[in-house]
Amino acid sequence: MAGTMRALVVDRLAPDYQGVAVREIARPEPGPSEVRVRVRAAAVNFPDLMQTRGEHQHKPDLPFIGGLEMAGEVDAVGPGVTAFRPGDAVCSGGRGVFAEYVVLPAAILQPKPARLSYGEAAGYPVAYLTAYVALVRAADARPGEWVLVHGAAGGVGLAAVDLARAMGCKVIAASASDEKLAVIGREYAPDALVNVTEGFRERVKALTGGRGADVIYDPVGGDIFDESVRCIAFGGRILSIGFTSGRLPTLPVNIALIKGFSVHGVRAGEYGRQFPEKGRENTAAIWRLAEEGRVKPRVHAEYPLDRWREAYETLAQRKVVGKTIIRPDL
Known part of the structure; x- marks a missing residue:
């Protein structure tokens, strides 16, 4: 039966989210091999903010609904869908999830782990897939190696701290906020906490016995990347995840030559598209x-x-430790 729903729609690209509003629109119907999900929770990511201004590499046609990952309950299934039925708790990456309902291919849905709340499950796939592709596929990080994680309080940063610990690495969590570092230290117990405000090169070298970090995970870019090349170990790997600082750094290749390190760009979704079998392995x-x-x-x-604007502002103002969630069901 046709109906309507509320969704967070971007009608035009503009600063300060001036082109964004909650609107009543038609509720989508699932087609063959598709599932309609009642969204219980959707995570906010930096690309969501950037897309409202047209600053992200992915530029959907206007108007569009934002959101990249969600968790909810199956509401209806299209022809040919047998893996899910109404009432199933599911989660997934996907576009256009800042809405009360979203239609997605059944193939990309995952049963929600019972251990995770809807909010935890919604904030999980993008951040942890990024961390996994970076640390496992790109860096081949090994137990006992030193992993320096910049932007450790953000979604992808905290996921890297968490995953690196689970892999048996020695983790240095870095942030510009002592308050955020205190939370990370209390809840995730990395091997070291470093405030980068006054620089971090010498601190990282001291922690690693003068060698430097074997792996540096950098979603920040800018000055953070510039200083990271000064404290990477010989043969180390710098993982370029993004540029939340707003400045694209440049690589002094003479330093890369002398120190023998490599820089890996990480786009987890594109990795899965280029290598489908490995992509399925990563997701699993x-x-x-x-x-x-x-x-x-x-x-x-x-x-x-x-209250979507407040949710966006937690990221824009760097207030987040972990993931901010929008709840269309409230």
Whole structure:
């Protein structure tokens, strides 16, 4: 039966989210091999904010609904769907999930791990898949290696701290906030905490016995990347995840030559598209980690759909430790 739903729609690209509003639109119907999900929780990511201004590499046609990952309950299934039925708790990455309902291919849905709340499950797939592709596929990080995680309080940063610990690495969590570092230290117990405000090169070298970090996970870019090349170990790996600082750094290749390190760009979704079989293995691996309770995603705060602006601002103002969640069901 046709109906309507509320959704967070981007009508035009503009600063300060001026082109974004909650609107009543037609509720989508599932087609063959598709599932309609009643969204219980959807995570906010930096690309969501960037897309409202047209600053992200993925530029959907206007108007569009934001959101990249969600958890909810199956509401209806299309022809040919046998793996799910109404009432099943599911989660997934996907586009357009800041809405009361979303239609997604059944093939990309995962049963929600019983250990995770809807909010935890919603904030899980993008961050942990990014961390997994970076640390396992790109860096081939080994137990006992030193892993320096920048932006450790953010969604992808905290996922890397969590996953690196589960892999047996020695983890240095880095942030510009002592308050955030205190939370990370209390809840995740990395081997060291480093405030980067006054620089971090010498501190990292001291922690690693002068060698430097074997792996550096960098979702920040800018000055953080510039200083990271000064404290990477010989033969180390710098993982470029993103540029939340707003500045694209440049690599002094003479330093890379002298220190023998490599820089890996990480786009977890594109990795899966280029290598489908490995992509399926990656997805299976992160959900297995969640089901076994070896990792623990953190929800910073949850907001109803009408308070989406407050949710966006937690990221824009760097207030988050973990993931911010929008709850269309409230």
